[in-house]
Amino acid sequence: MTIYHFPLLGTEGTFGLNLNPLDTNLVNLxxxxxxxxxxxxxxxxxxxxRRRQVILSSLSDAEANLKNATIALEKAQTDLAEAQQRAERIRADGKLRAEAIRKESERRTIDAMASLKEDALADxxxxxxxxxxxLRLxxxxxAIEKAMATLPSKLDSKAHAQLIDQSIANLE
Structure with a gap:
């Protein structure tokens, strides 16, 4: 084969290309x-x-984890909504109960005040x-003392005996 030489842009020396396969070790290479x-x-x-299998396995695991996380998130959101509803019901029940307790307390206070007033009036x-x-006594x-003081001077013995007989008759 021939060797072709090309000049290097006007400088000294040339650039060559050897196309002999045995000479260039092309067969060995x-x-x-x-x-x-x-x-x-x-x-x-x-x-x-193996690397491809590991990557595919990792992707499958990641997809499964994503699916599980999505399901868990949906369940958590559902549970949160239910908990919020329960909390709202508890809050509403608490308000109603507090109002009922307040009214019952007011009623008991009014009853106690009425009872105290009745007791005070009774007392x-x-x-x-x-x-x-x-005062009557x-x-x-x-009156008896005055009558006793004035009676002896106004009663004679006959009127005195008649008064005693009349008193005994009244007692029977």
Missing amino acids: TIVIGVMFWFLKGFLGEMLE LNAEMDRISEQ QTAVQ
Whole structure:
């Protein structure tokens, strides 16, 4: 084969291309590259296949985790909505119960005040009755004392005996 020489843009020296396959070790390079490709194909191919399987497995796991996370999120959102509804019902029930307790407390307070007023009136009436009775008793005692003081001077023995007989008749 021939060697072609090309000048390097007007400088000294040339650039050449040798097309002789035996002279350039082209056959040896082809054999070495072929053998390397054949040996490395199995080794690298196996490594790449394992890596591919690991990546696919990781992707499958990631998709499964995403699906599980999505399901868990939906369940959590549903649970949150239910919890919010329960909280709202509890809040409303609490307000109603607080209002009922307040009304019951007001009613009991009014009843207690009415009872105290009735007790005070009853105590006042009892005290008035006791004072009236005491005044009547004192008036009767004073009337008796006055009558006893004036009676001997107004009664003679005949009127005195008649008064005693009349008193005994009244007692029977």
